[in-house]
Amino acid sequence: MRGASSIAMLFLDLTIQGLVQGAIYALIALGLTLVYGLLRILHVVHAALFTMGGYAGVVVTNATGSLALALVVAMAVVGATGVGIYRFAYKPLLDKPPLVALMASIGLFIVAEEAFRLIFGAYGLSFTDPPLQTHVEILPGIFLSHARIAVVGLAVVIIGLLAWLSASTRTGISWRATVSDPPVAASFGVDVEKVRYLNFFIGSALAAVAGTMVALLNNLVEPTMGAVPAYKALAIIVLGGLGSARGALAASLALGVIESFGTIYLGDVLDRDAIAFAFLILVLMLRPQGLLARG
Amino acid sequence: MTSSLKRFTLAVALAIASAFPALAGSIKVGFNAPLTGFAAADGNSALIGAQLAVEQVNAAGGVNGEMLELLVYDDQASPKESAPLAVKMITQDEVAAGISGSYSGSTRAAATIFQENATPYISAYAVHPDITRAGDYVFRTSFMxxxxxxxxxxxxxxxxxxxxxxxxxxxxxxxxxxxxxxxxxxxxxxxxxxxxxxxxxxxxxxxxxxxxxxxxxxxxxxxxxxxxxxxxxxxxxxxxxxxxxxxxxxxxxxxxxxxxxxxxxxxxxxxxSLDRDSSEAITRDFIEGFEDKAGYPTDMVAASAHTAVLVMAEALRKAGAGDKAALRDAIASSSVDSSTGHISFNALGEVRKDVxxxxxxxxxxxxxxxxxxxxxxxxxxx
Known part of the structure; x- marks a missing residue:
């Protein structure tokens, strides 16, 4: 297990682990960056929707034995909750300074964490019979559990589908137009309000997928599992250039891989969350507009 | 913002708690644990362990005929919360002594205040070395x-x-x-x-x-x-x-x-510190009593809190609740069988027991x- 080839294998393994984590970040950050693009609101409570997705995934899987059904239910319930948050929390505050909506968002996030604790208990929930726990040897010495493969596969399929939707359908094009310039889109006859509802539904459903996937990897959902994504996803969307979906995607994957290597080679100096912010500072010094956004 | 909301919740909880005055002829022992926030699972288990010990002590006739009463405080595992709570326990609620069912950060902050007020304090499972270094009124029943x-x-x-x-x-x-x-x-x-x-x-x-x-x-x-x-x-x-x-x-x-x-x-x-297969009656009673009371199998934090209460009760039996210096000396010279084995302390107030x-x-x-x-x-x- 020594020598150049084993180092190469380790680096490959670390890269794969980073991409798995990056796929999860991407599912969370996409919804967040889209909300920012549309409304200029930092949607902190998005992280609670991620947690809710985890709970929905575990509860439905435990009740029915079907992970696929659990994913669908999680996406629907969390998507609808996201729409509800827009309708009842943000919409009445849209004419106020963005800080007001941010405060509302933080408040909702705290309420949600404690609500999860009251409803589901402080210990968190686990799958009674966790699905996709078998593993395969994808390369000699590199094992990936089916859960990890599912995380990456689902992320690729869902994000690919969204990319296709937004590039090739009328709804998608009006969505993109609204995200990049709401007043101009409205003047072209786009129903901005409809786009906002759609946006919250899709963004929240993506977070629900991420929540269920994290539950699968750790076999644990906890009331506070949104705490780290709540601020790390903000770092990711800043990295990607606020409001840029493509940037958020690139930033998510880059951060996943950097954290993966950082955990091993910088772990004594910086913990994983600090690595994210060190990377953020570095990128902002070199490219203040974000990784992919135009300057 | 977080803390102001939590403080509000706490205020409500304390208002409710204070609406029920202490029982006449009871000995009050303060108990701080994280009942909300990230450490709430451990805090609640520790609380159930401590309550079980109090019930067992009282069922066996209490402490020299007086009932033991646990006053419970939610410290959210935060020093910001535990320090003022320690002040409240000692000055307002006039506890005879305190027990921590909490983590190191919050326990350290509270330990300093208990020491300043010359009131005995036992840390049930917090591990930081500085806790007992707060002074001679602070003890620990778990391993460093x-x-x-x-x-x-x-x-x-x-x-x-x-x-x-x-x-x-x-x-x-x-x-x-x-x-x-x-x-x-x-x-x-x-x-x-x-x-x-x-x-x-x-x-x-x-x-x-x-x-x-x-x-x-x-x-x-x-x-x-x-x-x-x-x-x-x-x-x-x-x-x-x-x-x-x-x-x-x-x-x-x-x-x-x-x-x-x-x-x-x-x-x-x-x-x-807990042997699930122990044949000691006191450990068996704890393991079975906990599962009955909590509805799930016991854990280390519950056993540690249970142990701390038993040690405190035994010291109160020897020294009474009136004289805090005497109570401290009684804890220091403890030789008690508990759910986590035989407990005695060294000069620093650290426990000596088997792993x-x-x-x-x-x-x-x-x-x-x-x-x-x-x-x-x-x-x-x-």
Whole structure:
């Protein structure tokens, strides 16, 4: 297990682990960056929707034995909750300074964490019979559990589908137009309000997928599992250039891989969350507009 | 914002609590634990353990005829909360003594205040060395991290005879003091530390560490953590094909660890303070009483809080509740049988007791070994 080839294998393994984590970040950050693009609101409570997705995934899987059904239910319930948050929390505050909506968002996030604790208990929930726990040897010495493969596969399929939707359908094009310039889109006859509802539904459903996937990897959902994504996803969307979906995607994957290597080679100096912010500072010094956004 | 909301909740809780005046002729003991926030699971278990001890003491006639009464305070495992709560316990609620069912940060802050007010305080399971250094009114009924780390080294290098070890350390007081004790004694037992990794208490995703451990190919892993980090860690290690023994500590000691890690938990070995297979009546009563009361199997924090209350009750029996200096002396000279074994204290107020080694077998914690080596397990005297 020594020598150049084993180092190469380790680096490959670390890269794969980073991409798995990056796929999860991407599912969370996409919804967040889209909300920012549309409304200029930092949607902190998005992280609670991620947690809710985890709970929905575990509860439905435990009740029915079907992970696929659990994913669908999680996406629907969390998507609808996201729409509800827009309708009842943000919409009445849209004419106020963005800080007001941010405060509302933080408040909702705290309420949600404690609500999860009251409803589901402080210990968190686990799958009674966790699905996709078998593993395969994808390369000699590199094992990936089916859960990890599912995380990456689902992320690729869902994000690919969204990319296709937004590039090739009328709804998608009006969505993109609204995200990049709401007043101009409205003047072209786009129903901005409809786009906002759609946006919250899709963004929240993506977070629900991420929540269920994290539950699968750790076999644990906890009331506070949104705490780290709540601020790390903000770092990711800043990295990607606020409001840029493509940037958020690139930033998510880059951060996943950097954290993966950082955990091993910088772990004594910086913990994983600090690595994210060190990377953020570095990128902002070199490219203040974000990784992919135009300057 | 977070803290103001929490303070409001707390205010409501305290208003409700204070609406019920203390029972006449009772001895009040303060109990701070994290009942909300990230550590709420441990806080609530500790509380149930403490309440069970109070019920048992009172059912057996109380303390010299007076009933023991537990006043409960939610410190959210935060020093910001525990310090003012300690002041309230002592000055307003006039407790005879206090017990911490909380983590190190909050317990340290409260311990300083108990010492300043010359009121006895027992830390049930917080591990930071500075807690008892607050002064002669502060005691600890659980192992210091260093002591348990030394027991871990003896377990791996001595009892299990495994020599090449990777250390995975939780980056907080608990993890760091365990790692310090482990590394300090590793050499004595012929252990070579292949590498060491640290992680934060918020991490649940250990993919990179698992990959590196695989490349390190050790004989065993010494991994500090709590059930909510260790459960995912063990699961991910096994899912990636790492089959070597995993040795943990009391932070794993909960049924929830086994639930999270599932079949992968089998064979995991920990150092802790509770022997599930003990034949001692006091331990059996605790284990069964806890499961009846809580509805789930017991854990380390519950056993530790239970122990702390029994030690306090015994000292109150000897010294009464009126004289705090006498009560302190009574605790200091304790020689009490408890749910976690025989308890006595050294000059610093640190506990002297055996380390229990437990293993997961058929989905439950079972007896594996006992480490009773007074020299190895001697806590610092100052």
């Amino acid at each position: 991290g260093e002591v348990q780390g030394r027991a871990g080294a003896k377990l791996i290098g001595g009892l299990m005879n495994l020599k090449r070890v990777v250390v995975i350390t939780l980056n907080n007081d608990f993890g760091k003091s365990l790692a310090a004790g482990f590394k300090e004694t590793a050499g004595e037992f012929g252990i070579e530390i292949a590498s060491e990794y640290t992680y934060s208490i918020k991490d649940r995703e250990f993919g990179p560490i698992v990959s590196k451990v695989k490349a390190d190919a050790p004989d065993a892993l010494y991994a500090s953590g709590y059930f909510f980090t260790a459960g995912p860690l063990v699961r991910q290690l096994r899912a990636a094909g790492v089959a070597v023994p995993v040795i943990g500590q009391e932070g794993y000691d909960s049924q929830k660890f086994i639930e999270i890690a599932g079949p992968h938990a089998e064979g995991v070995i920990i150092t802790t 229990q080694v437990q293993i997961v077998k058929d989905g439950a914690w079972r007896h594996y070994a006992v480490i009773s080596d007074p020299e190895l397990l001697a806590p610092p005297e100052k």
